Amino acid sequence: MSDCTSCDENTDETATAAAAGYRGLRKISLLQDVSSVLAQGLELREAMPAMFRQGTDATGLQRGLLTILNRETGALMVAEKEDGPGAPHDVVAQVGEGLLGRIAALPGRFG
Numbered sequence: 001m002s003d004c005t006s007c008d009e010n011t012d013e014t015a016t017a018a019a020a021g022y023r024g025l026r027k028i029s030l031l032q033d034v035s036s037v038l039a040q041g042l043e044l045r046e047a048m049p050a051m052f053r054q055g056t057d058a059t060g061l062q063r064g065l066l067t068i069l070n071r072e073t074g075a076l077m078v079a080e081k082e083d084g085p086g087a088p089h090d091v092v093a094q095v096g097e098g099l100l101g102r103i104a105a106l107p108g109r110f111g
Contacts, residue, residue, distance in 0.1 A: 030058040052081040067100055076104055
């Protein structure tokens with residue numbers, strides 16, 4: 001055992017930094033995987049199940065939400081994937097409507 005408390009603090013800081021770096025690497029890897037699916041030229045609707053599956057594999061989460069803004073119409077297309085094997089289902093809203101629409105309307109969100 002060491003009597004050096006600063007050594008223990010440095011070990012904790014190093015472990016925290018390593019964990020943060022690992023999480024960052026996982027996020028980058030997931031973005032690369034999703035980009036690969038989109039680069040296949042599939043329609044977005046066809047690509048969504050694979051994107052949700054990759055997100056589930058990478059994070060262990062069983063639910064997901066994908067929000068896409070149509071800049072021309074101001075419509076938000078929201079695809080939600082819940083537990084189980086079913087396909088994602090869609091909700092369409094306008095910017096400013098509902099919780100997600102209000103978030104999308106915040107300055108700088110989709111600028």
